[in-house]
Amino acid sequence: MKVALMAPTIEQSYCWLFTRNQQVIGVHKTDGWCTRLRDEEPIFFSNEEPCMLIMILLELKVSEFDEHLSAAVHLAPEFASSIQQFPLTMLIKYVFHSCYSDYWPDKAMNWLDEKPRLLPLFVDELEHMYTHKVMSQSLRHRARRMWRSVTRDDPSVVRHMRHAHG
Secondary structure (H helix, E strand, O other): OOOEEEEEEEEOOEEEEEEEOOEEEEEEOOOEEEEEEOOOOOEEOOOOHHHHHHHHHHHOOHHHHHHHHHHHHHHOHHHHHHHOOOOHHHHHHHHHHHOOOOHHHHHHHHHHHHOHHHHHHHHHHHHHHHHOOOOOHHHHHHHHHHHHHHHHHOOHHHHHHHHHHO
C-alpha cells in the first residue's frame, strides 16, 4: 500500500500529514519531523537510521509532496517552521548509503532530477553509486550522468568534497 496524503491532523503537539497502514508521518511543533507506528512513541529523524521508516515518501511525485507541504503550512501555520524543515538530504543520503537494490535509489534520483540544486550535496554518493557493481547498469549510468553534471559545472566541488573527507 502506498503512502497517502492526509489533511493536517493535529494531536497535541503533533501534526500528521501522511499515512500508510498503521503509520503516520508528520511533525512535532518544536522537535521536527517524526513518525509513529500504531500507538507507539514517535520516532524522530535526528540521524539517518530512522529514515528507513519514511523512504515511502519518495514514491510520491515531488510536485505532489511539495504542494501538500505548502497546503499544510497554510492550514496549520503553528507547525510551519517544522513542516518546512523536511529532512530530504538526510533521507536521500540514507537511501544511497543503505540500499542494495535499484528501487529506492532510483526513486531518490527522481527527486534529485526535480531538485537539481541539491546535487552537489551528493557528489560522493553519486560517485559511489556509479562505481558500485551491485547496482544495475542503467542506475550506474544515471548516477554517473548526475555526477558529471555537477562536476562539469563546478569541478571545484569534487576537490572540495575530497578535501573535506580526506
